[in-house]
Amino acid sequence: MTMADSNPLGDKDFVETLIPQKKPFVMVDTLYFYSENELVAGFTIHNDAVFLKDNSFVESGIIEHMAQSVALHTGYQFYLRNEQAPTGYIGSINKLQIKGLPKLHDEIRTTVSIIQEFGGVTLVDIVSKLNNVEIANGQMKTVLAK
Template sequence: HNLKKAGYPSEEKFLAASTIICRHNINELITMWQWLRDQKIVPYFEIITPQENAKHNEWLYVNPKELYDIFTRISEIDRTKYGQDWDPQPPLVGNRCLRHQFSCLVTSTGNVTPCVGVGIPIGNIRKQQLGNIIKDSEVLCDLKNYRNTIKGPCRTCEKAEYCYGCRGAAYQLTGDYLASDPLCWKNIDRQDEIVHLPVAVDEIIPQKSPMKVIDTLVSVSERCADVSVMIQKDMLFIGEDGIVDDAVYLEMMAQSIAALNGFKHLGISESEPEGFLLGAKNFKILKKSKVGDKLTISVYKYAKYGDFGVIKGTISRDEEVLAQGEIKVWHNSKPRYILKRD
């Protein structure tokens, strides 16, 4: 009432109303949409992102088939009753999510993330200038270049030129901000083509057994990866006493950053992953590891010069740091992308 008295909505005074599509309100959405249209208020309806408290309230989720039905019904109402013609696609009803082309999110603590759903910290404005954070972020670059970087069935969808699904849903459900959107109804029968982290490294690094010294890529973020390995007695570099040779720690770090690079190009490049370990600096061996230990290798690419990178790495067992230091690597950053349609 007060907004109407103040002249909203009008050509000069834009007014919109936002709601999240969930189980609690799905039966009211069509009525709500029409009421907003009748009031000249722009409706902004968005699919719920499975994150934070929503993960503890899965009863709120709406399955992709139901989402398709509600999007389609509203689209038909908009076309026939209000003269608004649009093609249904997630995550927004009657609109497209293009936020990664022009925006990011700054939290109250200064952390910068690509959006609410892709909660990967790419920097902090209390420590860096926002312009430098945006310029240097590989995550933002990947999202802007989505046509060359999105993986799985979304990559070959007929709408791929102007749609990348919900990046937040993809990240929250798979751990990969470049994965196909599992909530898109076009992917209902293609869920097995969507890769979820953690993932075995066999197909994403060039090293094969017995030279492979890592097992699983656990998580990825801004220039970072966590990788794990279970030390087995039949692995190379294991002494008769079951102790891991110190030299293998360097190779673990090198293969871990190779796993990050290989995973980024998984299924989208015609070329095999390529890379070389060029050297090490300030490398410290603090503790020994042995057969039966599960190790976590955390790597961070803190400097990059073309195809060359400087990596900080830490190898730990539970909370105990076993080794840490820097390595220099080269990776092929110009793969031949596959863009063919199904």
């Protein structure tokens, strides 16, 4: 059993309080694991998903899910300190590979691994999986608003 298979730390309603995005633009709904350097988030694709086309969750949806997983890490970090999380922005996306598209009712699980964090700028590795098979990966740099 891996850390991401355990009971979730947070459900959809709780997760939505930790990220700046609001319905219908929420692309994370479960927090499975959190540590200072890593997070595992989930998203189950429902028929009202913004990026659902012909029963497939398209590339831009996967990228947004990845970005919101990073935002969830920051939001939970601030939640644990009883502080309001600042808004963050994507600074850059590098080495992005999308190898497969999930379908309606599939759950994507994404692991965010912090590579470096300094002065409000965070560099992360991101891997998204469907049924334990990698469907996307890349690096993202995010910047917190001052």
